[in-house]
Amino acid sequence: MKPKQALSQAWDVIIIGAGMGGGLAGRRLTERGLSVLFLEKGVAGYRNERQSYSDGGDPLARRLRGYWPKPVEAHDGSKVSHYFAPLGSGVGGSSVFYAAALERPEPHDLDAMPGLDHPTGGWPVGFQSFLPYFDQAEDILYVRGGVDPLSSVPSVKLHPAPEFTPEEQAMIEDFCSRGMHPYYSHIARKALEGCTNCLAGKCPRACKMDGRSAGVEPALASGHAALITECDVEEFCEDQPGQITSVRVRHEGESYMLRARTYVLAAGSFGSPTLLLRSTGRDAAGCANSSDWVGRGLMFHIDNFFAVWPRRGAKPIGNSRAVSTRDFYVVNGERNGLVQSMGYEANYGTILRFLLMQYERSRFAKYKKLRRLLNFPALLAEKLFGNADVFVAQMEDFPVRENRVILNAKDPEVFTFEYKVARDVFTRQVGLRRAIRRAVGWWRMMFLSIKPIVNVGHPLGTLRFGNDPATSVLDPDCKAHDLQNLYVADGSFMPTSMGVNPSLTIAANALRVADIIADRAEQAKHKTEAT
Numbered sequence: 001m002k003p004k005q006a007l008s009q010a011w012d013v014i015i016i017g018a019g020m021g022g023g024l025a026g027r028r029l030t031e032r033g034l035s036v037l038f039l040e041k042g043v044a045g046y047r048n049e050r051q052s053y054s055d056g057g058d059p060l061a062r063r064l065r066g067y068w069p070k071p072v073e074a075h076d077g078s079k080v081s082h083y084f085a086p087l088g089s090g091v092g093g094s095s096v097f098y099a100a101a102l103e104r105p106e107p108h109d110l111d112a113m114p115g116l117d118h119p120t121g122g123w124p125v126g127f128q129s130f131l132p133y134f135d136q137a138e139d140i141l142y143v144r145g146g147v148d149p150l151s152s153v154p155s156v157k158l159h160p161a162p163e164f165t166p167e168e169q170a171m172i173e174d175f176c177s178r179g180m181h182p183y184y185s186h187i188a189r190k191a192l193e194g195c196t197n198c199l200a201g202k203c204p205r206a207c208k209m210d211g212r213s214a215g216v217e218p219a220l221a222s223g224h225a226a227l228i229t230e231c232d233v234e235e236f237c238e239d240q241p242g243q244i245t246s247v248r249v250r251h252e253g254e255s256y257m258l259r260a261r262t263y264v265l266a267a268g269s270f271g272s273p274t275l276l277l278r279s280t281g282r283d284a285a286g287c288a289n290s291s292d293w294v295g296r297g298l299m300f301h302i303d304n305f306f307a308v309w310p311r312r313g314a315k316p317i318g319n320s321r322a323v324s325t326r327d328f329y330v331v332n333g334e335r336n337g338l339v340q341s342m343g344y345e346a347n348y349g350t351i352l353r354f355l356l357m358q359y360e361r362s363r364f365a366k367y368k369k370l371r372r373l374l375n376f377p378a379l380l381a382e383k384l385f386g387n388a389d390v391f392v393a394q395m396e397d398f399p400v401r402e403n404r405v406i407l408n409a410k411d412p413e414v415f416t417f418e419y420k421v422a423r424d425v426f427t428r429q430v431g432l433r434r435a436i437r438r439a440v441g442w443w444r445m446m447f448l449s450i451k452p453i454v455n456v457g458h459p460l461g462t463l464r465f466g467n468d469p470a471t472s473v474l475d476p477d478c479k480a481h482d483l484q485n486l487y488v489a490d491g492s493f494m495p496t497s498m499g500v501n502p503s504l505t506i507a508a509n510a511l512r513v514a515d516i517i518a519d520r521a522e523q524a525k526h527k528t529e530a531t
Helices: 020-031 059-065 093-097 127-140 166-177 212-221 268-278 348-360 368-385 423-440 503-530
Strands: 011-016 036-039 072-075 080-083 225-228 232-237 246-251 254-258 260-265 299-308 323-325 339-345 389-396 404-406 416-418 445-447 453-460 486-488
Touching: 011 020, 020 036, 020 093, 020 127, 020 212, 020 503, 036 212, 127 503, 166 323, 212 225, 232 268, 260 268, 260 503, 268 404, 268 453, 299 423, 389 423, 423 445, 486 503
Parallel strands: 011 036, 011 260, 036 225, 072 416, 260 486
Antiparallel strands: 072 080, 232 246, 246 254, 299 389, 299 445, 299 453, 323 339, 339 389, 404 416
């Protein structure tokens, strides 16, 4: 659809962003009979595309492939770094490139529990309220996996896991023999006949379930939704106090004002606060920002990559995301997170990629010619690791007010943020790594990095929800405290990062928010009919 066509219709909801949150929210809203207009910055893409995410490239090439076109700009207090973050821009957003790991959080991720402190005292909406939406999201996204023996709340909608390969089974048995509790990872993939295991890349069929295949496409098929791609949303317009009256967009060089009764912001934890900060028509501090929390509380996950050698005579699991364990989710009362297989071996290409990733974020990144020297340690490491598999131990990040998204004065497409790794991360990392070495065996594994690796592909928390308008941007329904008709359905709503990948929680919350909007629309309709 073109913006001129959209002007002629009365939309119930405009959704900004067509990723996991926007896609699932749009699907549920259309199922409830509401009309939805998706506004997406990126391209529609071709349904038969199969490429994986790749760093580098010029902005136009990246845009055409569905990547965010520009590098991020990261300020850590001592230096400024520029590098490409694994962020999508197109129908499905980043989710079309993700590895489809959709693990549900534990109750202590959301609630204050006896004997385990919560960073914020608990979410304003607790685990039991989210539980039915976790179930719905797992069902819609066709999450398959094994029963997690350490989870206190089983996933009743979980679809059966595939059979382990002999290599995976050997790794599972190896971990079990060492007192660990591995299970088949929870992955959103139907594994249709002829499945080619499109993890960490675009799936040409509706096999891997993501924001596109499980969200936007079903919404469009309903006949109640339309999509405008390559659409830059420049500003929210608040012509009446407490009410978004329109959004100003630019499409093919022309400017338009699009209107709906309700607006859902789902542009991601970088894009959503950036848009609000740019919307200064009524308040110089930005739209919905009376608390001065828009953009603040930025969190990521902290990754600890390590190589594990299979037992003597066994083969590596290779291109497999099948093995997960929560044995290190909490260590000595400290909150950490999930351990997962990464789906690749510790070969030359993998090791070089890790070295380059850390180099690009170091103070030496400006010396481009030195990058070539990384080939030598990568070759040596390949000889050392041989057939080892790569795992990641994910660590929860805690919210800090000073860690925040800010506007880039030169280029609005450059996501810019101030972020320092908190001291507690280093302390928790020591305990986590010691526990992993003890469990797996010091002679069987090796960590691939020394410093904490910030997973910039998991930005979270920049429009946190809460009960107090002075310390949050959104209320418990994920509606802006300051506005009657603006909701948020991406990962920016989260006040803590949890110990698992955020996608399932984003999807569950998007369904919850959509139901809230639809319920209120029905109530308003009944009230009008009664009068």
